Amino acid sequence: MTPLPQILVAPNGAKKTRADHPAVPVTIPEIVATAKACFAAGAGGIHAHVRDAAGGHVLDAGLYRELVAELGRQVPEMVVQITTEAVGRYAPAEQRQVVRDVLPKAASVALKEMLPDDADTAEAAGFYAFAREAGIALQHILYAAADVDRLARMIEAGVIPRGDTEVLFVLGRYSADLESDPADLLPFLDALARLRAIVPAEFMVCAFGRSETAALEAALQAGGKARVGFENSLWMADGRRARDNAERVAEIAALARRLEA
Secondary structure (H helix, E strand, O other): OOOOEEEEEEOOOOOOOOOOOOOOOOHHHHHHHHHHHHHOOOEEEEEEEEEEOOOEEOOHHHHHHHHHHHHHHHHHOEEEEEEEEOOOOOHHHHHHHHHHHHHHOOEEHHHHHOOOOOOOOHHHHHHHHHHHHHOOOEEEEEHHHHHHHHHHHHOOOOOOOOOOOEEEEOOOOOOOOOOOOHHHHHHHHHHHHHHHOOOEEEEEEEEEEOHHHHHHHHHHHOEEEEEEOOOOEEEEEOOOOOOHHHHHHHHHHHHHHHHHH
């Protein structure tokens, strides 16, 4: 499986539009151009959402294949991770199917969407086994420390295969103002220690709002990876709006270099 890089850019998400920021990429050419700029700025991969003709979130295998192919031509060194995000529109079966149809090198899957409860796990188990066999690097999206513990239970139960595991901790998603705090990471790290008693696990963090940089710094200091970009925040550390996704990536890449020095 393709390991996820230290810095992943999430340039648009499911909902952001040019009304939020004129540099939000929506079309495939815009996403590719953004990916190239962000790769040059220090992002080793892209968390990719595609949009329909009206600019809406869509899990469309054809559009994903087109995007992956174009990224492969123009920025071949960049890891492409597709999303399976439901946004209240897609059922787990549809989320699983888009991964089967696209066969990406990497995909993100929210545990609470793919396994909304523990009663019926057979279909999900088949999907997770398929992805492991196909060499698709699944990243498990987790919104709370309880989700980390549930992931561990699903691995112990055999629903999710054992082996190298990638997780994404989402900070600030359930705060009243969609603002994260670096301290939000601490319960996740406690739960991560319990998960690592079962499987090797690498973690990445994304963080909503104006504290994105501070939260990602905390993640990097703790040995994690960073997902940065307009999907979660438009703001630089100094409080101004970023010019574009590449500027956000450049700030985090510079931070990572300072921490490694």
